[in-house]
Amino acid sequence: MRRTLVLVVLVAAGVAALQAQNVTFDRISHPEKEPQNWLSYSQNLFNQRFSPLTQITTANAKNLELQWVWQSKSLEKFEATALVVDGVLYTLQGPPQQGVYEIVALDATTGRPFWTLDYRPALEARPCCGRVSRGLAILGDTLYMGTIDAHLLAIDAKTGKILWDHTVEKVGEKAIEKYAITHAPVVIKDKIVVGIAGGDLGVRGFICAFDAKTGNELWRTYTVPAKGEPGNETWSGDSWKTGGAGVWNSGAYDAETNLVFFGTGNPAPDWDGRERLGDNLYSDSVLALDADTGKLKWHYQFTPHDEVDYDSTQVPVLADIQWEGRPRKVMLWANRNGLAYVLDRTSGQFLLGKPFVKVTWMDGFDAKGRPIRIPGQVPTPEGSIIRPHVLGATNWAPPSFSPRTGLFYVAGWENSGTIATEGKFPGATGIPNGTPMGQATLTPNFKKEEEGFGVIRALDPHGLTRKWEFKMNDITWAGVMTTASDVLFGGGKEGYFLALDARSGDLLWKIALGGQINSGPMTYSVNGKQYVTVAAGSSLFAFALR
């Protein structure tokens, strides 16, 4: 009897060790088979940020308590979502000016580092909006990381040694040479797919795929078509050459159609469309690309000829739902422009669009799903007030979809507006203390509700109606996550980490973490114990039930 037990334990340990050695694409594609792990940026390739774990429930979430903290050296915004593979947690923090990235492998139960890797990007790297990274990817025993100087790194997950360091594009001194990668790479079969940021500086964006083993580039698709390509006619003159449309958030993948989906950023220059007349394709769009070739299969543009900065780089969320009485493969999208969308992800067909915050720049859609603009709601010489704000109704913070509740959860801002003047950086209206970019440390809040507030909203894709909302006094740059026990985790600029009932929005638990939350929560399990982590300030915090 004893012998059998020992054997069983040995076999179990052996299996765990074997798994840890090889994160196959099949494992990444089927995270539901190993709910204890978190193998890609938003848990699954549909970006639902939904975990099958159920130990933490709406009844016991009040018993969550701190397990460990990992503190980084950098006071950059800590935007990464961690990965967990069989008890090992991998994460990274962006570099301060002239400083280094920190990439770490931690014991997911104690927070103790197995190894730490420092990586120094080129001094020429000057991304427009934060020296951040939103996460790593893993395939096999290799971690993948994009950098603010547009390198793609392969790192040995066991040792933290760099296996190869590929220059995706050389960063130079000119603004249009400030190529950067700030999002977690996407693993598709044997490829690593990343997008290039820098659109605000006039970098012409692109999405590219690399051989996971060698780092060789396999395909590259520009987000702004060149002369002679379809869509180039939507740019006046040579404006397409510096058209922007950067890519700075992770994409989604649908194996059934072999399509990879990425959102694209604003056209450049941001706040002045006079020199880039036309719709400016494919800025502020979602692109569906053949994952093997990079060929564009379809696109949908959320904000044609954007002059406010409504990047559409939110992570695409894919879901299979009932739609008008039959199953439909859809894409859910809460956009920086204030509108929520349901698209058919096989064809790009527009199914529904509706504001999820106050929107003043458009009123309704035409039959093809093109927004109908309200005259005058564009930047003017005198300045005009446009809602939502330049930083958006939501931004990059990842949303969640729960197949259990059927609800789409979005962290956003309400009552925020922008004063848009031709060619000038927009001023914030109502929001005290200027433009409310996120930062690591806490800032005092004196806002009245009419000056802007943060909110987590649960939207029913059918009709995009609001099922509940949870309001916060200050705005939020934190993502949300849901679990199969109907717990939603979120947070905000105030530094509270929150657990809500995903069906009602009722507050279950909260804790003040002493720094702004600029990341998306994630969860994992080791030895039967469920943990939930979130980065706040410059640290990563892990919680579990007491």
Next chain:
Amino acid sequence: MRATVFSLLAIAGALLAGGPLLAQHSTAQDIEDGGRVFRNTCANCHGPDGNEVAGIDLGRAVFRRAKTDQDLVQIIRTGVAGTAMPASDMSVAQAEQVVAYLRSVAATKRSASAVGSIESGRALFEGKGSCRSCHRVDGVGARLGPDLSNVGQLRRAVELETSVIDPGKEILYNNRTYRVVLKDGTAVTGRLLNLDSFTVLMLDSKETLRSFDKANLRDFGFVDVSPMPSYKDKLTAQELADVVSYLVSLKGKAN
């Protein structure tokens, strides 16, 4: 020489008249943002009214070198070699906002016409005005209102005058007043120090730091009326000028 003087006057006149030199497209927001940058950066040497460097009166568009607004933007960004005017890291847009602010200053009147006495103003501030029952200067006085130890470095005379006679006209967001009502009906009013989804932090009227859990409150909200009384009918024109002169003289102690 005369031609030069004439052109300077002409430029000054154009600016005072809201002429077309610069920022004809500036918005109220530009001016506000420019003012913030000016107070944080330029006012350290030029003073809040822009007239503390000899031969230069930014608020009246009197410059040594600049002839156009583009010149001003250039000087703000690159400084003036061989002088105390340093380069800055401002963008063109920010520099333009500062210039837009200076234009707006040039278009408004200066403070009271009467010449004030700093000493008389101090006496009024500390005596008849009872200003120290709410305000603090160099460590003396209450903490309920804004500390005025360096207000002369931060605000222009005309702004200070407005604050004395019409205190509610502009209340900076970090000087807001908040009121909570406890479950037992007790009301507490104070200076708001921080507000979040769950708590209210304030300095109450007894200068006690208070933290309230919103779940334990019957009511809470902003008080939009300034707790400061207007001194419009309480001070003579001369007294008002004296108080403003005293406030302007408060430049803070050297660090």
